[in-house]
Amino acid sequence: MYAIAIHGGAGAVPRAKLSAAREQRYRSGxxxxxxxxxxxxxxxxxxxxxVATAVRILEDDAxxxxxxxxxxxxxxxxxxxxxIMDGRQLRAGAVASVRHxxxxxxxxxxxxxKSRHVLLVGAGxxxxxxxxxxxxxxxxYFRTAERLxxxxxxxxxxxVSDLVPPGPPGTVGAVACDAAGNLAAATSTxxxxxxxxxxxxxxxxxxxxxxxxxxxxxVSATGHGEYFIRAVAAHHVCAAVExxxxxxxxxxxxxxxxxxxxxxxxGLIAVDREGQIVMEFSTEGMFRGARDARxxxxxxxx
Amino acid sequence: MSRPKLPAVRCLLLLAAAAVRVAxxxxxxPPIAIVIHGGAGVIEPSRMTPAKEASYRxxxxxxxxxxxxxxxxxxxxxxxxxxxxxTMEDDPQFNAGRGAVxxxxxxxxxxxxIMDGNGPHAGAVASVLHxxxxxxxxxxxxxKSRYVLLVGDGxxxxxxxxxxxxxxxxxxxxxxxxxxxxxxxHTEWAPRAGGARAGSGAQPSSMGTVGAVALDRGGNLSAATSTxxxxxxxxRGRxxxxxxxxxxxxxxxxxxxVSGTGEGEYFIRGVVAYDVCxxxxxxxxxxxxxxxxxxxxxxPRAGGEGGVIALxxxxxxxMDFNSVGMFRGARDSRxxxxxxxYRDDAKR
Numbered sequence: 001m002y003a004i005a006i007h008g009g010a011g012a013v014p015r016a017k018l019s020a021a022r023e024q025r026y027r028s029g030x031x032x033x034x035x036x037x038x039x040x041x042x043x044x045x046x047x048x049x050x051v052a053t054a055v056r057i058l059e060d061d062a063x064x065x066x067x068x069x070x071x072x073x074x075x076x077x078x079x080x081x082x083x084i085m086d087g088r089q090l091r092a093g094a095v096a097s098v099r100h101x102x103x104x105x106x107x108x109x110x111x112x113x114k115s116r117h118v119l120l121v122g123a124g125x126x127x128x129x130x131x132x133x134x135x136x137x138x139x140x141y142f143r144t145a146e147r148l149x150x151x152x153x154x155x156x157x158x159x160v161s162d163l164v165p166p167g168p169p170g171t172v173g174a175v176a177c178d179a180a181g182n183l184a185a186a187t188s189t190x191x192x193x194x195x196x197x198x199x200x201x202x203x204x205x206x207x208x209x210x211x212x213x214x215x216x217x218x219v220s221a222t223g224h225g226e227y228f229i230r231a232v233a234a235h236h237v238c239a240a241v242e243x244x245x246x247x248x249x250x251x252x253x254x255x256x257x258x259x260x261x262x263x264x265x266x267g268l269i270a271v272d273r274e275g276q277i278v279m280e281f282s283t284e285g286m287f288r289g290a291r292d293a294r295x296x297x298x299x300x301x302x
Numbered sequence: 303m304s305r306p307k308l309p310a311v312r313c314l315l316l317l318a319a320a321a322v323r324v325a326x327x328x329x330x331x332p333p334i335a336i337v338i339h340g341g342a343g344v345i346e347p348s349r350m351t352p353a354k355e356a357s358y359r360x361x362x363x364x365x366x367x368x369x370x371x372x373x374x375x376x377x378x379x380x381x382x383x384x385x386x387x388x389t390m391e392d393d394p395q396f397n398a399g400r401g402a403v404x405x406x407x408x409x410x411x412x413x414x415x416i417m418d419g420n421g422p423h424a425g426a427v428a429s430v431l432h433x434x435x436x437x438x439x440x441x442x443x444x445x446k447s448r449y450v451l452l453v454g455d456g457x458x459x460x461x462x463x464x465x466x467x468x469x470x471x472x473x474x475x476x477x478x479x480x481x482x483x484x485x486x487x488h489t490e491w492a493p494r495a496g497g498a499r500a501g502s503g504a505q506p507s508s509m510g511t512v513g514a515v516a517l518d519r520g521g522n523l524s525a526a527t528s529t530x531x532x533x534x535x536x537x538r539g540r541x542x543x544x545x546x547x548x549x550x551x552x553x554x555x556x557x558x559x560v561s562g563t564g565e566g567e568y569f570i571r572g573v574v575a576y577d578v579c580x581x582x583x584x585x586x587x588x589x590x591x592x593x594x595x596x597x598x599x600x601x602p603r604a605g606g607e608g609g610v611i612a613l614x615x616x617x618x619x620x621m622d623f624n625s626v627g628m629f630r631g632a633r634d635s636r637x638x639x640x641x642x643x644y645r646d647d648a649k650r
Contacts, residue, residue, distance in 0.1 A: 090571040090604060096541075097453050117540045118567045121429050122454040124411075124539015198456015199449045200428075207548045207573035226450045230417075230424050232548035232576040239577070243584040262421075 001275035001293050002041040004176040006034050006054050008064045008287030010222045010267035023301065025063050026287055030299050033057040034289040037174055041293075047176035047184035047218070048086050048109075055082070055105040055186045058172035062144050064287075066172040067103060069144045070190020072151045073197045078142030078190055081204040082108040087183030087212035094204035096121040097197075100136035101129050105188045108204070110134075119204060142190070154194040171203055173220030175212070177275045183218035185210050185234070191225070201225025207235035215273050216242045217251075222286065223266010227259050237270060248272045249280075256282045333617030334373040335517045335634035338366050338386050340396045341510030342563045342609040345627025345643050355643070357395060358629060362641045365389040366631040369514055379516035379524035379559075380418050380441075387414075387437040387526045390512035394476045396629075397510030399435060401476045402530020404483040407538050410474035410530050413545040414440040419523035419553035426545035428453040432468035433461055437528045440545070442466070451545060474530075486535060510629075511544055513561030515553065515613040523559035523613060525575070527551045531566070542566025548576035555615060557583040558592075564601075564608010564625065572600055578612055589613075593620040 008030055018026075037054030041047070059067025070078040082104035083094035093112025096119065101107045110132050111120055120128050126136060171189035178184075187210045189203040202209030202225035209225065211234035212218035219234035228234075233255055240251035252268050259266065260282055267281025269288060277290045279300075289299045340362055347355075369386030373379065391399025402410040414436035415426035425444025428451065433439050442464050443452050452460055458468060511529035518524075529544040543550030543566035550566065552575035553559035560575035569575075574596055581592035593612050601608065602624055609623025611630060619638075621630045626645065633639045 085571075092571050097456070115537065116567065117537060118570045119541040119546070120537060120539045121541050122539050124405075124429065124537060127538055196447070196449065196452065196456055196460065198452045198454050198459065200451040200453050205451075205546055205548075206570050207546075207576060211573070226448065229450045229547050230422050232552070232573060235548060235573040235576055235580075239580040239584060243580060 002177055002179045003271055003275035003277055003290070003292035004034065004037045004041060004050050004054065004174060005269040005271055005277045005279055005290040006030060006037065006058070006172070006174045006288065007220065007222055007267065007269045007279070008058055008172050010281040010283045010286035012284050026301065027299050029058065029061040029063050030287055030289045034291050034299065037176065038291045041176060041178055044179060047178040047182050048084070050176040050178065051174040051184045051186035052084060052105055052109055054174040055172055055188050056103050059103050059105060059188050064172050065190045066188040068142055069147060070142050071193040072143065072147050074155070074194045075197055076148065076151060077139050077197065079197060080104045080188070080190055081200055082188035083204040083206060083210040084108045084112060084186040085184065085206060085210055085212040086112065087214040087218055090213060092118050092206045094119045094206065095125045096200045096204040098122070098125050099139050100126055101134060102137045102141065105186055107134060118206065121200070150193050171222040173210070173222060173269060175218040175220050175269050175271045177218070177271045177273065181214065181273055183212045183214050183271065183273065185212040185218040185220045187220045202228035202233065205229055207232050209234060211235050211238055213238055217248055217270050217272045219268055219270045221266060221268045223283065224264040227262050227264025228266060231255065231259055231262065233259065233268070237268065241272070248276060248278045252278045252280045256280060331635065332519050332521060333517065333635050334519055335613055335617045335619060335632070336366065336369040336373060336382050336386060336514060337611040337613055337619050337621060337632045338362065338369065338390070338512070338514045338630065339561060339563050339609065339611045339621070340390055340512050340629030342623045342625040342628035343510065344625070345629065347644060358643060359641050361390065361393045361395055362629055362631045365514070366633050366641065369516060370633045373516060373518055376519060378520070379518040379522050380416070382516040382518065383416065383514040383524045383526035384437055384441055386514035387512055387528050388435050391435050391437060391528050396512050397530045398512040398528040400474050401479060402474050403532065403536065404475065404479050405531070405536040405538050405540070406487070408483055409471050411536070411538065412436045412528070412530055413541055414526070414528035415545040415547060415551040416440045416444060416526040417524065417547060417551055417553040418444065419555040419559055422554050424450050424547045426451045426547065427457040428541045428545040429539060430454070430457050431471055432458055433466065434469045434473065437526050439466060450547065511563040513551070513563060513611060515559035515561050515611055517613050517615065517617055521555065521615055523553045523555055523615060525551050525553040525559040525561045527561045543569035543574065546570060548573045550575055552576045552579055554579055558589055558612050558614045560610050560612045562608060562610045563628065565606050568601060568604050568606025569608065572596070572604060572606065574601070574610065578610060582614065589618045589620045593622045597622045597624050
């Protein structure tokens, strides 16, 4: 039973503020990523290829906070994080704080497949990208008028301080189970708007924002990253399933409650070895989609 | 006639009662404990000289006692692990702070994390080149920013804003590390298949990292870890498990505190530190069982080598490794004070 689920970020998505045109833009972006990822599975491809494909499409879509159109740091630059994990052998790759890599998810995958490391950051990650013949792009490739406007709004609205709460989070991710029962997860993000340069959230941290283990589950998270790191969120869900025998739904629900108790909000998508999908969030909305071999196909925001 | 005697008898009885009360009170006092490590790897007597061994033992003892002194005077576990780790960062024989290994560019590139099991709260820095005590910067991230992990230039910018003086890269380089860098810079590495050990290219060496876990009188657990990372040909920008909460460092008052050392990539993929605590909390294993399961079952299955130190709220201590040896030390209010580095140290 193969299945894929995707998300395009969780946060305050007030219905009133989202125009019909904008809502349509998000929905069609999610559809494109969901269907392309699903097509990989349908064609007998691996869950790893499926999540990489779906996330790459969301990275290229300016509507989402990853790759092109990512949120900007307080210096007005895009700084990107991504991770991918293959549940088969618990292999993983991640990059953080890169500024010139068009598709961070592809570099994360290259770290997993071509280096002996799991996580590369900053200039060192870009050096590796060049060694692997990636073409780097200027930072302005990622900046959109909309994100600059959001940054200005944040900076006008509140003092730039390290102690003020962050704006609405947003991140993209995918989890999949292929016909062979292999699980995979991938997550990519620009992080929070107006973040301090060098800040790394949960997305590229294996066990926090991204985790996959065959026979258990695959998880991709979105939300207030610092809380997800402290709760070791993605691994927490898998540990609850594996060690305590909770259902995936119970495990995700419990994790969101735990985060709430700590003061953090967000959402998760997860899939288990039976291809059962769970998508839950503690925020007003989460851009999400799910499709499986039983004929389910849905896109939702609220 | 017997009356005058009574006050004396009563007095004696009171004294006895007081003595009885004092004795159990001391035994019932909440335990305090600290455990440290200075890296795991090929640490065996044949590779040591008596002078080197004594020097490592002295370095470990200094860190252990610095941390324990904090706990003994009623300080927090957070202050104790900071003190112990800072001491080892400043000691050039350990792979953290001064004397850290050099990356493929010849620079020490440092990572550190700290976690307060009460909250829990956490702070970490990665890939910093000019911060004398990365564990202190990690703590500032935890206490003075709304973030958990800051990397590279951004982390150093934050350091400057917090009034932390930066030091030149040369501060970290020692003669021994420069020699090692020259010897290994042309070493090729071969990717491992199926967890098989790499060929002669992979120089067996100490996967040094330093760390500490502590339990204070208030029952709070903390963990801290600091490292220069891999010894051989570390790719610039490579971040290991040390600064990743859940991988190399984790503390939660509900379960345990863990600091790891070893082949970081395997620790990241296994979310090792958190996994130990999850086994304790959810599988109800003892701390020793949980550590054994992770270090001797799960890690070797994936092909990973290393060790962890761990501590639970009852003051139970675990120090275990699947490598040849691990620099380690433990001290607690029950009178234990050990420094060890070999597998059979206890018998020596």
